[in-house]
Amino acid sequence: MKRKSELGGSIEVICGSMFSGKTEELIRRLRRAEIAKLQVEIFKPKTDTRYDEVAVVSHDLNSIPSTPVDHSSAILLYGSNTQVVGIDEAQFFDDELPDVCVKLANKGVRVIVAGLDMDFTGKPFGPMPALMAIAEEVTKVQAVCVRCGGPALYSYRLIENTNKVLLGEKESYEPRCRVCYHTSE
Numbered sequence: 642m643k644r645k646s647e648l649g650g651s652i653e654v655i656c657g658s659m660f661s662g663k664t665e666e667l668i669r670r671l672r673r674a675e676i677a678k679l680q681v682e683i684f685k686p687k688t689d690t691r692y693d694e695v696a697v698v699s700h701d702l703n704s705i706p707s708t709p710v711d712h713s714s715a716i717l718l719y720g721s722n723t724q725v726v727g728i729d730e731a732q733f734f735d736d737e738l739p740d741v742c743v744k745l746a747n748k749g750v751r752v753i754v755a756g757l758d759m760d761f762t763g764k765p766f767g768p769m770p771a772l773m774a775i776a777e778e779v780t781k782v783q784a785v786c787v788r789c790g791g792p793a794l795y796s797y798r799l800i801e802n803t804n805k806v807l808l809g810e811k812e813s814y815e816p817r818c819r820v821c822y823h824t825s826e
Contacts, residue, residue: 650746654731654776656758656769659796660816661784667727667755668705674725674751682720683707683727686734713738716745723750731756732767739771761798761814763822784816795822 655666674681687709707727710716713734716726726745731738731754742752758773758781760766773779784793793816800813 650748650750650752651778652742652746652772652776653751653753653778653780654769654772655753655755655780655782656773657782658759658784658794658816659757659814661782661793663755663757663782664729666780666782667729667753670753671705671725671727679724679751680720680722681725681727682716682723683729684710684716684719685729687711688733713741716741725751725753728752728754729756731772732758732760732769734768736768736771738768739775742772743775757796759795761796763795786818786821787815788817788821791818791821793818793821795819797822 653670655663655670657663671681671683683705685707705727707729708719714737716728728734728738728742733756738754742754745752754772754776756769756772757766758769781794785791786793795817796814797817798814
């Protein structure tokens with residue numbers, strides 16, 4: 642019987658609302674891969690400069706070095722010996738990201754992707770639905786609703802701005818459960 646590593650790569654998706662621990666979980670999985678002495682490459686969109694222009698940084702300020710890229714196709718240009726690829730803030734990437742992940746997985750690479758599954762309007766966000774559909778494993782993490790303490794799956798925007806993409810933190814967004822999201826002030 643062939644071992645899993647001989648059968649090919651895989652795609653894992655970590656999704657949820659803002660402040661749910663997606664990046665924290667991504668960093669945890671990538672660090673475990675590094676402990677296992679696997680060749681790891683990490684990518685994020687060049688537009689994500691909230692905490693650091695290069696590193697992937699969680700809200701708890703845990704970080705791991707990464708390579709910022711303008712387009713998902715650039716991910717294919719790095720590291721021919723890479724065994725594990727981590728991708729953060731996947732919702733900000735172009736629609737070619739699922740194809741890039743499939744190409745990597747078909748070459749035997751373990752691909753771990755983290756991103757928001759919904760935008761602030763509660764609609765599927767960017768390439769995340771397609772990634773979730775093709776993944777071997779999907780982990781949906783939840784934040785805590787700041788209104789009632791229940792499980793939060795929505796990112797409620799606190800400021801008036803209708804742009805789909807608005808980089809921000811606690812001054813701009815808060816996690817809310819379904820009821821509190823739909824019964825906002």
